[in-house]
Amino acid sequence: MLSKEQNERITRVGPHTPLGKLMRRYWHPVGVSERVKQGGPPVPVKVLGEELTLFRNDKGLPALVSRRCAHRLTSLAYGRVEDGGIRCPFHGWLYDITGKCIQTPAEPDDSKLKDSIKLTAYPCQDLGGLIFAFMGPSDKKPDLPRYESLAREDGTRTLDVYDAGGNYLQHVEGAIDTSHLSYLHATNWSQTKKKLFSMPKPVLESRETTYGLWQKSQIPNVTIHPDFGNSDGIMQTLYTYFILPAGFLRVQEHMPNSGLVQKIQSWYVPIDDEHTTRYQVGFSPAWPDGRPYQWPTERTEDPNVANDYFRDYENTDTISGIPVTAHRTPIMPNISYIPQDTMANEEQGAICDRTQEHLSPNDAIIARMRRIYFTNIDKVEAGADPAHVLRDQDEPIHYIRGLEEGELV
Numbered sequence: 575m576l577s578k579e580q581n582e583r584i585t586r587v588g589p590h591t592p593l594g595k596l597m598r599r600y601w602h603p604v605g606v607s608e609r610v611k612q613g614g615p616p617v618p619v620k621v622l623g624e625e626l627t628l629f630r631n632d633k634g635l636p637a638l639v640s641r642r643c644a645h646r647l648t649s650l651a652y653g654r655v656e657d658g659g660i661r662c663p664f665h666g667w668l669y670d671i672t673g674k675c676i677q678t679p680a681e682p683d684d685s686k687l688k689d690s691i692k693l694t695a696y697p698c699q700d701l702g703g704l705i706f707a708f709m710g711p712s713d714k715k716p717d718l719p720r721y722e723s724l725a726r727e728d729g730t731r732t733l734d735v736y737d738a739g740g741n742y743l744q745h746v747e748g749a750i751d752t753s754h755l756s757y758l759h760a761t762n763w764s765q766t767k768k769k770l771f772s773m774p775k776p777v778l779e780s781r782e783t784t785y786g787l788w789q790k791s792q793i794p795n796v797t798i799h800p801d802f803g804n805s806d807g808i809m810q811t812l813y814t815y816f817i818l819p820a821g822f823l824r825v826q827e828h829m830p831n832s833g834l835v836q837k838i839q840s841w842y843v844p845i846d847d848e849h850t851t852r853y854q855v856g857f858s859p860a861w862p863d864g865r866p867y868q869w870p871t872e873r874t875e876d877p878n879v880a881n882d883y884f885r886d887y888e889n890t891d892t893i894s895g896i897p898v899t900a901h902r903t904p905i906m907p908n909i910s911y912i913p914q915d916t917m918a919n920e921e922q923g924a925i926c927d928r929t930q931e932h933l934s935p936n937d938a939i940i941a942r943m944r945r946i947y948f949t950n951i952d953k954v955e956a957g958a959d960p961a962h963v964l965r966d967q968d969e970p971i972h973y974i975r976g977l978e979e980g981e982l983v
Protein backbone atom coordinates (compact mmCIF):
# COMPACT_ATOMS: atom_id res chain seq x y z
CA MET A 575 0.00 0.00 0.00
CA LEU A 576 1.17 3.51 -0.73
CA SER A 577 0.02 6.85 0.62
CA LYS A 578 -1.75 9.14 -1.83
CA GLU A 579 1.38 11.31 -1.98
CA GLN A 580 3.63 8.33 -2.69
CA ASN A 581 1.31 7.08 -5.40
CA GLU A 582 1.33 10.50 -7.06
CA ARG A 583 5.09 10.64 -6.79
CA ILE A 584 5.68 7.49 -8.86
CA THR A 585 2.81 7.76 -11.35
CA ARG A 586 2.66 11.35 -12.62
CA VAL A 587 4.75 11.75 -15.75
CA GLY A 588 4.55 15.45 -16.69
CA PRO A 589 7.69 17.57 -17.08
CA HIS A 590 7.53 19.16 -13.63
CA THR A 591 6.71 16.04 -11.62
CA PRO A 592 9.24 13.99 -9.63
CA LEU A 593 8.73 10.85 -11.71
CA GLY A 594 8.54 12.88 -14.91
CA LYS A 595 11.98 14.29 -14.15
CA LEU A 596 13.35 10.81 -13.50
CA MET A 597 11.83 9.46 -16.73
CA ARG A 598 13.43 12.31 -18.65
CA ARG A 599 16.91 11.05 -17.74
CA TYR A 600 16.50 8.06 -20.08
CA TRP A 601 15.93 7.46 -23.78
CA HIS A 602 12.42 6.24 -24.70
CA PRO A 603 11.05 4.71 -27.88
CA VAL A 604 8.66 7.18 -29.52
CA GLY A 605 7.93 5.54 -32.86
CA VAL A 606 8.63 2.73 -35.30
CA SER A 607 11.42 3.65 -37.73
CA GLU A 608 9.86 2.28 -40.91
CA ARG A 609 6.52 3.94 -40.24
CA VAL A 610 8.10 7.40 -40.25
CA LYS A 611 9.27 7.74 -43.82
CA GLN A 612 11.97 10.05 -45.13
CA GLY A 613 10.15 13.21 -46.17
CA GLY A 614 6.85 11.45 -45.42
CA PRO A 615 3.87 12.68 -43.44
CA PRO A 616 4.65 13.87 -39.92
CA VAL A 617 3.09 11.88 -37.09
CA PRO A 618 1.40 13.33 -34.01
CA VAL A 619 2.66 11.61 -30.86
CA LYS A 620 2.14 12.11 -27.17
CA VAL A 621 4.93 11.06 -24.83
CA LEU A 622 5.28 11.72 -21.09
CA GLY A 623 2.25 13.99 -21.30
CA GLU A 624 3.75 16.20 -24.05
CA GLU A 625 2.06 16.64 -27.42
CA LEU A 626 4.75 16.38 -30.09
CA THR A 627 5.35 15.91 -33.81
CA LEU A 628 7.55 13.09 -35.05
CA PHE A 629 8.99 13.22 -38.56
CA ARG A 630 11.98 12.20 -40.66
CA ASN A 631 13.47 15.01 -42.66
CA ASP A 632 14.38 14.84 -46.34
CA LYS A 633 17.89 13.68 -45.41
CA GLY A 634 16.48 10.73 -43.41
CA LEU A 635 17.10 12.10 -39.91
CA PRO A 636 14.39 11.51 -37.30
CA ALA A 637 13.13 14.53 -35.35
CA LEU A 638 10.75 15.19 -32.52
CA VAL A 639 9.45 18.74 -32.04
CA SER A 640 6.48 20.46 -30.40
CA ARG A 641 3.08 19.58 -31.77
CA ARG A 642 2.21 23.25 -32.29
CA CYS A 643 3.76 25.89 -34.47
CA ALA A 644 5.19 28.83 -32.53
CA HIS A 645 3.28 31.33 -34.72
CA ARG A 646 -0.39 30.70 -34.07
CA LEU A 647 -0.17 27.22 -32.72
CA THR A 648 -1.69 25.00 -35.36
CA SER A 649 -0.55 21.40 -35.59
CA LEU A 650 2.76 20.74 -37.29
CA ALA A 651 1.61 17.13 -37.67
CA TYR A 652 -0.34 18.49 -40.70
CA GLY A 653 2.72 20.24 -42.06
CA ARG A 654 5.03 19.23 -44.91
CA VAL A 655 8.45 17.70 -44.46
CA GLU A 656 10.72 19.49 -46.93
CA ASP A 657 13.74 21.77 -47.29
CA GLY A 658 15.63 20.10 -44.43
CA GLY A 659 12.87 20.40 -41.85
CA ILE A 660 9.13 20.72 -41.35
CA ARG A 661 6.93 23.48 -42.78
CA CYS A 662 3.82 24.62 -40.95
CA PRO A 663 0.64 24.18 -43.01
CA PHE A 664 -0.85 27.53 -41.91
CA HIS A 665 1.58 30.27 -43.02
CA GLY A 666 4.57 28.23 -44.12
CA TRP A 667 7.08 28.80 -41.33
CA LEU A 668 9.92 26.30 -41.67
CA TYR A 669 11.71 24.63 -38.73
CA ASP A 670 14.85 22.51 -38.82
CA ILE A 671 15.20 19.29 -36.79
CA THR A 672 16.60 21.20 -33.82
CA GLY A 673 13.37 23.22 -33.71
CA LYS A 674 15.01 26.41 -34.98
CA CYS A 675 12.80 28.53 -37.21
CA ILE A 676 14.64 29.06 -40.49
CA GLN A 677 11.98 30.71 -42.68
CA THR A 678 8.95 32.94 -42.19
CA PRO A 679 8.04 33.34 -45.88
CA ALA A 680 4.98 35.55 -45.37
CA GLU A 681 7.00 38.16 -43.50
CA PRO A 682 8.99 41.01 -45.12
CA ASP A 683 12.35 39.92 -46.53
CA ASP A 684 14.28 41.84 -43.88
CA SER A 685 12.25 40.37 -41.00
CA LYS A 686 14.38 39.13 -38.09
CA LEU A 687 11.42 37.41 -36.45
CA LYS A 688 12.63 33.89 -37.20
CA ASP A 689 15.89 34.45 -35.26
CA SER A 690 14.01 34.52 -31.97
CA ILE A 691 11.75 31.54 -32.67
CA LYS A 692 12.58 28.04 -31.51
CA LEU A 693 10.37 25.05 -30.87
CA THR A 694 10.94 22.49 -28.16
CA ALA A 695 12.89 19.73 -29.89
CA TYR A 696 14.36 16.49 -28.59
CA PRO A 697 17.28 14.49 -30.00
CA CYS A 698 16.31 11.23 -31.73
CA GLN A 699 18.13 8.10 -32.84
CA ASP A 700 17.07 5.01 -34.78
CA LEU A 701 18.06 1.69 -33.26
CA GLY A 702 16.72 -1.81 -33.81
CA GLY A 703 13.71 -0.60 -35.80
CA LEU A 704 12.59 1.97 -33.23
CA ILE A 705 13.06 5.72 -32.97
CA PHE A 706 14.30 6.68 -29.51
CA ALA A 707 14.16 10.20 -28.08
CA PHE A 708 15.79 11.88 -25.11
CA MET A 709 13.42 14.41 -23.54
CA GLY A 710 15.59 15.54 -20.63
CA PRO A 711 18.15 18.28 -20.02
CA SER A 712 20.73 18.25 -22.82
CA ASP A 713 23.68 18.26 -20.41
CA LYS A 714 22.34 15.06 -18.82
CA LYS A 715 21.96 13.08 -22.02
CA PRO A 716 23.26 9.52 -21.55
CA ASP A 717 24.15 6.91 -24.17
CA LEU A 718 21.27 5.14 -25.84
CA PRO A 719 21.71 1.60 -24.47
CA ARG A 720 22.49 -0.85 -27.26
CA TYR A 721 20.60 -3.79 -25.82
CA GLU A 722 20.93 -7.18 -27.50
CA SER A 723 17.33 -7.04 -28.69
CA LEU A 724 18.14 -3.81 -30.57
CA ALA A 725 21.76 -4.15 -31.62
CA ARG A 726 22.63 -7.80 -32.24
CA GLU A 727 23.16 -8.53 -35.89
CA ASP A 728 23.54 -12.31 -35.86
CA GLY A 729 19.83 -13.01 -36.26
CA THR A 730 16.42 -11.56 -37.01
CA ARG A 731 14.16 -9.23 -35.08
CA THR A 732 10.56 -8.20 -35.04
CA LEU A 733 8.53 -5.69 -33.14
CA ASP A 734 5.07 -5.06 -31.91
CA VAL A 735 3.51 -1.84 -30.60
CA TYR A 736 0.19 -1.13 -29.01
CA ASP A 737 -1.44 1.50 -26.85
CA ALA A 738 -3.27 0.61 -23.67
CA GLY A 739 -5.27 2.46 -21.08
CA GLY A 740 -3.89 2.96 -17.60
CA ASN A 741 -0.81 4.47 -16.04
CA TYR A 742 2.55 2.99 -17.11
CA LEU A 743 3.32 1.68 -13.61
CA GLN A 744 0.52 -0.83 -13.49
CA HIS A 745 1.69 -2.28 -16.81
CA VAL A 746 5.25 -2.61 -15.51
CA GLU A 747 3.98 -4.13 -12.28
CA GLY A 748 1.89 -6.58 -14.30
CA ALA A 749 4.97 -7.60 -16.26
CA ILE A 750 7.14 -8.35 -13.24
CA ASP A 751 4.33 -10.04 -11.29
CA THR A 752 4.91 -13.69 -12.14
CA SER A 753 2.47 -15.21 -9.67
CA HIS A 754 -0.43 -14.20 -11.93
CA LEU A 755 0.74 -16.55 -14.68
CA SER A 756 -0.82 -19.62 -13.05
CA TYR A 757 -4.17 -17.82 -12.71
CA LEU A 758 -4.81 -15.08 -15.26
CA HIS A 759 -3.17 -17.10 -18.04
CA ALA A 760 -4.21 -20.62 -16.98
CA THR A 761 -6.20 -22.50 -19.59
CA ASN A 762 -8.55 -25.43 -18.98
CA TRP A 763 -9.20 -23.71 -15.67
CA SER A 764 -12.08 -25.89 -14.44
CA GLN A 765 -9.78 -28.90 -14.45
CA THR A 766 -6.36 -27.50 -13.73
CA LYS A 767 -7.44 -25.56 -10.68
CA LYS A 768 -7.93 -28.85 -8.87
CA LYS A 769 -4.26 -29.67 -9.34
CA LEU A 770 -3.08 -26.12 -8.93
CA PHE A 771 -4.55 -25.75 -5.47
CA SER A 772 -2.70 -28.83 -4.25
CA MET A 773 0.62 -27.90 -5.84
CA PRO A 774 3.48 -26.19 -4.02
CA LYS A 775 3.07 -22.44 -3.66
CA PRO A 776 5.17 -20.04 -5.76
CA VAL A 777 8.69 -19.37 -4.57
CA LEU A 778 9.82 -15.94 -5.71
CA GLU A 779 13.25 -14.44 -5.23
CA SER A 780 14.55 -11.07 -6.38
CA ARG A 781 17.74 -9.03 -6.22
CA GLU A 782 18.57 -5.49 -7.13
CA THR A 783 21.02 -5.07 -10.02
CA THR A 784 22.71 -2.21 -11.83
CA TYR A 785 19.92 -2.21 -14.43
CA GLY A 786 16.99 -2.69 -12.04
CA LEU A 787 15.85 -6.05 -10.72
CA TRP A 788 16.53 -9.70 -11.28
CA GLN A 789 13.81 -12.20 -10.40
CA LYS A 790 13.69 -15.97 -10.16
CA SER A 791 10.22 -17.47 -9.94
CA GLN A 792 9.21 -21.02 -9.32
CA ILE A 793 5.56 -21.23 -10.12
CA PRO A 794 3.04 -23.87 -11.09
CA ASN A 795 2.73 -24.18 -14.86
CA VAL A 796 -0.86 -24.84 -15.76
CA THR A 797 -0.77 -23.76 -19.37
CA ILE A 798 -2.09 -26.41 -21.67
CA HIS A 799 -1.56 -25.74 -25.32
CA PRO A 800 -0.42 -28.02 -28.13
CA ASP A 801 2.55 -25.75 -28.83
CA PHE A 802 3.92 -26.24 -25.38
CA GLY A 803 2.81 -29.82 -24.74
CA ASN A 804 0.79 -30.74 -21.74
CA SER A 805 2.71 -28.96 -19.05
CA ASP A 806 -0.15 -29.02 -16.58
CA GLY A 807 1.00 -29.64 -13.05
CA ILE A 808 4.73 -28.91 -13.45
CA MET A 809 6.61 -26.35 -11.37
CA GLN A 810 8.55 -24.13 -13.76
CA THR A 811 11.47 -21.81 -13.13
CA LEU A 812 11.38 -18.43 -14.83
CA TYR A 813 13.95 -15.67 -14.76
CA THR A 814 12.74 -12.15 -15.52
CA TYR A 815 14.40 -8.75 -15.55
CA PHE A 816 13.07 -5.27 -14.79
CA ILE A 817 15.11 -2.67 -16.62
CA LEU A 818 14.99 1.00 -15.68
CA PRO A 819 13.20 3.21 -16.41
CA ALA A 820 10.12 1.08 -17.32
CA GLY A 821 11.27 -1.98 -19.20
CA PHE A 822 11.11 -5.70 -18.99
CA LEU A 823 13.13 -8.53 -20.48
CA ARG A 824 11.99 -12.07 -21.00
CA VAL A 825 14.38 -14.71 -22.26
CA GLN A 826 12.78 -17.79 -23.74
CA GLU A 827 13.73 -20.92 -25.53
CA HIS A 828 11.62 -20.91 -28.70
CA MET A 829 10.44 -24.46 -27.96
CA PRO A 830 11.74 -26.74 -25.26
CA ASN A 831 15.14 -28.15 -26.31
CA SER A 832 15.17 -26.18 -29.58
CA GLY A 833 18.44 -24.46 -28.67
CA LEU A 834 16.96 -21.20 -29.96
CA VAL A 835 17.20 -18.63 -27.18
CA GLN A 836 15.16 -15.52 -27.95
CA LYS A 837 15.18 -12.16 -26.17
CA ILE A 838 11.89 -10.35 -25.84
CA GLN A 839 12.28 -6.83 -24.48
CA SER A 840 9.51 -4.37 -23.67
CA TRP A 841 9.41 -0.64 -23.03
CA TYR A 842 6.29 0.75 -21.33
CA VAL A 843 6.32 4.35 -22.42
CA PRO A 844 3.88 6.73 -20.72
CA ILE A 845 1.68 8.54 -23.23
CA ASP A 846 0.36 10.59 -20.33
CA ASP A 847 -0.62 9.83 -16.73
CA GLU A 848 -3.42 7.52 -17.83
CA HIS A 849 -2.25 5.85 -21.04
CA THR A 850 0.74 3.78 -22.07
CA THR A 851 2.39 2.59 -25.26
CA ARG A 852 4.09 -0.77 -25.12
CA TYR A 853 6.95 -1.32 -27.54
CA GLN A 854 8.06 -4.92 -27.71
CA VAL A 855 11.09 -6.12 -29.66
CA GLY A 856 11.89 -9.78 -30.27
CA PHE A 857 15.36 -10.89 -31.31
CA SER A 858 16.22 -14.42 -32.37
CA PRO A 859 19.56 -15.81 -33.41
CA ALA A 860 19.59 -18.27 -36.33
CA TRP A 861 18.59 -21.90 -35.82
CA PRO A 862 21.47 -24.19 -34.83
CA ASP A 863 21.76 -25.28 -38.50
CA GLY A 864 22.19 -21.65 -39.61
CA ARG A 865 18.74 -20.97 -41.04
CA PRO A 866 17.45 -17.54 -40.06
CA TYR A 867 14.50 -17.63 -37.70
CA GLN A 868 11.41 -16.28 -39.47
CA TRP A 869 9.21 -14.26 -37.18
CA PRO A 870 5.51 -14.62 -37.92
CA THR A 871 3.77 -11.57 -39.34
CA GLU A 872 0.09 -11.96 -38.52
CA ARG A 873 -1.24 -9.20 -36.27
CA THR A 874 -4.85 -8.93 -35.18
CA GLU A 875 -6.57 -5.90 -33.67
CA ASP A 876 -5.63 -4.69 -30.21
CA PRO A 877 -7.62 -5.90 -27.22
CA ASN A 878 -9.48 -3.14 -25.40
CA VAL A 879 -12.60 -2.49 -23.43
CA ALA A 880 -14.56 -1.75 -26.62
CA ASN A 881 -14.07 -5.32 -27.88
CA ASP A 882 -14.38 -6.69 -24.33
CA TYR A 883 -10.76 -7.96 -24.63
CA PHE A 884 -12.23 -10.77 -26.84
CA ARG A 885 -14.02 -12.25 -23.84
CA ASP A 886 -16.19 -15.28 -24.59
CA TYR A 887 -17.30 -16.15 -21.09
CA GLU A 888 -19.61 -19.07 -21.87
CA ASN A 889 -17.18 -20.90 -24.12
CA THR A 890 -13.74 -20.15 -22.70
CA ASP A 891 -12.30 -22.09 -19.80
CA THR A 892 -10.17 -19.37 -18.24
CA ILE A 893 -11.05 -17.44 -15.09
CA SER A 894 -11.87 -14.27 -17.01
CA GLY A 895 -13.40 -15.98 -20.03
CA ILE A 896 -10.81 -14.24 -22.20
CA PRO A 897 -9.24 -16.81 -24.51
CA VAL A 898 -5.56 -16.99 -25.40
CA THR A 899 -6.32 -17.81 -29.03
CA ALA A 900 -8.21 -14.70 -30.16
CA HIS A 901 -5.24 -12.42 -30.66
CA ARG A 902 -2.04 -12.75 -32.70
CA THR A 903 1.19 -10.78 -32.73
CA PRO A 904 4.57 -11.56 -34.31
CA ILE A 905 5.84 -12.25 -30.82
CA MET A 906 2.79 -14.19 -29.63
CA PRO A 907 1.72 -15.90 -32.85
CA ASN A 908 -0.29 -18.89 -31.59
CA ILE A 909 -1.38 -17.91 -28.16
CA SER A 910 -1.41 -14.35 -26.90
CA TYR A 911 -1.66 -13.38 -23.28
CA ILE A 912 -1.89 -9.72 -24.19
CA PRO A 913 -5.71 -9.51 -24.03
CA GLN A 914 -5.68 -10.99 -20.52
CA ASP A 915 -2.76 -8.82 -19.39
CA THR A 916 -4.22 -5.67 -20.91
CA MET A 917 -7.53 -6.32 -19.21
CA ALA A 918 -5.96 -6.93 -15.80
CA ASN A 919 -3.66 -3.90 -16.02
CA GLU A 920 -6.20 -1.46 -17.49
CA GLU A 921 -8.97 -2.51 -15.15
CA GLN A 922 -6.93 -1.40 -12.13
CA GLY A 923 -8.15 2.07 -13.07
CA ALA A 924 -6.74 5.00 -15.02
CA ILE A 925 -4.19 5.42 -12.23
CA CYS A 926 -4.32 2.49 -9.84
CA ASP A 927 -5.27 3.77 -6.38
CA ARG A 928 -2.56 2.08 -4.35
CA THR A 929 -3.94 3.48 -1.09
CA GLN A 930 -6.59 0.75 -1.39
CA GLU A 931 -4.48 -2.30 -2.24
CA HIS A 932 -3.41 -5.18 0.02
CA LEU A 933 -0.02 -6.47 -1.04
CA SER A 934 0.87 -10.07 -0.22
CA PRO A 935 4.28 -11.65 0.37
CA ASN A 936 4.24 -12.65 -3.32
CA ASP A 937 4.24 -8.94 -4.16
CA ALA A 938 7.65 -8.36 -2.60
CA ILE A 939 9.19 -7.62 -5.99
CA ILE A 940 6.53 -5.01 -6.69
CA ALA A 941 7.30 -3.26 -3.42
CA ARG A 942 10.99 -3.53 -4.24
CA MET A 943 10.54 -2.02 -7.68
CA ARG A 944 8.60 0.91 -6.22
CA ARG A 945 11.46 1.52 -3.78
CA ILE A 946 13.81 1.68 -6.76
CA TYR A 947 11.63 4.39 -8.28
CA PHE A 948 11.53 6.34 -5.01
CA THR A 949 15.29 6.04 -4.52
CA ASN A 950 16.04 7.23 -8.03
CA ILE A 951 13.53 10.07 -7.88
CA ASP A 952 15.37 11.19 -4.73
CA LYS A 953 18.71 10.93 -6.52
CA VAL A 954 17.55 13.12 -9.39
CA GLU A 955 16.16 15.67 -6.93
CA ALA A 956 19.53 15.69 -5.18
CA GLY A 957 21.26 16.50 -8.47
CA ALA A 958 22.75 13.05 -9.10
CA ASP A 959 22.36 10.61 -11.99
CA PRO A 960 19.82 7.85 -11.41
CA ALA A 961 20.73 4.17 -11.76
CA HIS A 962 21.25 2.61 -15.20
CA VAL A 963 22.19 5.83 -16.90
CA LEU A 964 24.99 4.74 -19.21
CA ARG A 965 27.78 7.03 -20.34
CA ASP A 966 30.91 6.51 -22.44
CA GLN A 967 30.18 2.82 -22.75
CA ASP A 968 31.57 2.60 -26.26
CA GLU A 969 30.22 -0.94 -26.49
CA PRO A 970 28.61 -2.48 -29.55
CA ILE A 971 26.10 -4.39 -27.41
CA HIS A 972 24.86 -3.76 -23.89
CA TYR A 973 24.06 -7.09 -22.24
CA ILE A 974 21.59 -7.60 -19.42
CA ARG A 975 23.09 -10.43 -17.39
CA GLY A 976 21.60 -12.83 -14.90
CA LEU A 977 22.98 -13.86 -11.56
CA GLU A 978 22.89 -17.66 -11.65
CA GLU A 979 24.48 -20.50 -13.53
CA GLY A 980 22.05 -21.97 -15.99
CA GLU A 981 20.12 -18.81 -16.81
CA LEU A 982 19.59 -18.50 -20.52
CA VAL A 983 20.43 -14.83 -20.45
Ligand code: FES
Pocket residue numbers: 643644645646647648662663664665666667
Ligand atom coordinates in the same frame (compact mmCIF):
# COMPACT_ATOMS: atom_id res chain seq x y z
S1 FES B 1 0.57 28.95 -37.40
FE1 FES B 1 2.34 28.08 -38.25
S2 FES B 1 3.04 29.48 -39.70
FE2 FES B 1 1.30 30.38 -38.83
Ligand SMILES: [Fe+2]
Pocket residue numbers: 748754755758759911915
Ligand atom coordinates in the same frame (compact mmCIF):
# COMPACT_ATOMS: atom_id res chain seq x y z
FE1 LIG C 1 0.71 -11.79 -17.94
